[in-house]
Amino acid sequence: MKRVLLKGGRLIDPSTDTDERLDVLVEDGRIAAREHSVTAEDARVIDVSGLVVAPGLVDMHVHFRDPGREDEETILSGSTAAAHGGVTSVATMPNTDPSIDTRSWVEYIAGHESPINVFPIAAITMGRKGESLTEMAELARAGAVGFSDDGSPVVDANVMRRALEYASMVGRPVIAHCEDPALARDGVANEGPASTMSGLRPVPAAAEVTMVARDIVLAKATGARLHIAHVSTAGAVDLVRRAKEDGVDVTCETCPHYFSLTDNEVRTYDTNVRVNPPLRSESDVRAIREGLADGTIDVIASDHAPHSLEEKQVEFDAAPPGMIGVETLLPVALKYLVEPGHLSLGKTIELLACGPAGILGIERGTLTAGAAADVVVLDPERSWTPSREWFRSKSKNSPFIGRELRGRAVLTLVRGEVAFEHEDLAATPDEGDSGEEGDRSARQLPLHA
Ligand SMILES: [Zn+2]
CATH class of the missing domain: 3.20.20.140 (Metal-dependent hydrolases)
Known part of the structure; x- marks a missing residue:
């Protein structure tokens, strides 16, 4: 099963009037969960703190x-x-x-x-x-x-x-x-x-x-x-x-x-x-x-x-x-x-x-649970x-x-697959990352430089 966990981002989903800090779990090309703190075994964890996650x-x-x-x-x-x-x-x-x-x-x-x-x-x-x-x-x-x-x-x-x-x-x-x-x-x-x-x-x-x-x-x-x-x-x-x-x-x-x-x-x-x-x-x-x-x-x-x-x-x-x-x-x-x-x-x-x-x-x-995982992560x-x-x-x-100009896409997922990824995002440690608090706070975010 292929999983991606977007951790610590601000989820803006106008289809459900959502604007809050929520983790988003993508599984087999669909949105599997969007909750305050999601952990997932074997997921690729991407730290998106300070960034916006949107449809x-x-x-x-x-x-x-x-x-x-x-x-x-x-x-x-x-x-x-x-x-x-x-x-x-x-x-x-x-x-x-x-x-x-x-x-x-x-x-x-x-x-x-x-x-x-x-x-x-x-x-x-x-x-x-x-x-x-x-x-x-x-x-x-x-x-x-x-x-x-x-x-x-x-x-x-x-x-x-x-x-x-x-x-x-x-x-x-x-x-x-x-x-x-x-x-x-x-x-x-x-x-x-x-x-x-x-x-x-x-x-x-x-x-x-x-x-x-x-x-x-x-x-x-x-x-x-x-x-x-x-x-x-x-x-x-x-x-x-x-x-x-x-x-x-x-x-x-x-x-x-x-x-x-x-x-x-x-x-x-x-x-x-x-x-x-x-x-x-x-x-x-x-x-x-x-x-x-x-x-x-x-x-x-x-x-x-x-x-x-x-x-x-x-x-x-x-x-x-x-x-x-x-x-x-x-x-x-x-x-x-x-x-x-x-x-x-x-x-x-x-x-x-x-x-x-x-x-x-x-x-x-839309990024409701069960929807196709077409996602943009943006630095606004x-x-x-x-x-x-x-x-x-x-x-x-x-x-x-x-x-x-102002802001741009840093990660684009289509049906859960990476269609575009900004090199700064790719450079962060992610493979096998458990997504624990410690890792995230230690992260430098060159995107905001
Ligand atoms: Zn025309």
């Missing part, structure tokens, strides 16, 4: 570029990067080449070898062309946890309406990329002083807000479950808030860059801040933080979008949109939400783990600055390189 993070919006652009990321490299960031489950977007619109491609993603859990999101329409619907029932049976044409909006409202009806029948959410192409045109930066000053083609906030409004109307009419991807504007937050009050079955996510960076960043012409939707104004950023705090926004997801150096080393307008993020999801949230006091650590973990698990309908985001306090070399993703397009 492994669930990132419901990643682009792993596999199949098609394996030079930028693969399921394996993306998963390794995810584990490095404390993420134990991801949902992959289907805008690969070819797109994930058939049973065999869904099975390819769902069955792929990976150190974490990889859940495929399948396309809404064949080839993501916005015309004919995919075989949703078959794709759901093959393992699709949701449907999205992400990367592109479903422009035809009738196609979207039928997609919502069918997805509803198979019990899966539709994940909407809300962007009206007639308003967004070929814009690359948020419409406002920053785009004007830098001479970059503008995208108005209305490009997002109008389609959020349309999709909420359609969700209400069909009674289907709608999840809105990467919300970036105050207007969208407001519409979702009112729709929820109105009883519409709608949820939404935002991404770390929409609560940490403003459109002023584009004035540097750093192509790593070119994202879609674009970085928005200070007041949008404030509205996103308010939406996170009051429960309007249900999820923080990375929209991890790897791009090669060659593709990003061009003029701002010519660069493809997107930044990597699966590794910095947690430290950006800790730096920009928890440190300034916008959110508690518990609420942040809820948005990163429990919220997305609930929307995807996967049995994760330490300030540090990521270097390019720190990232394990195949691509390095992150604007957070060289920026001070």
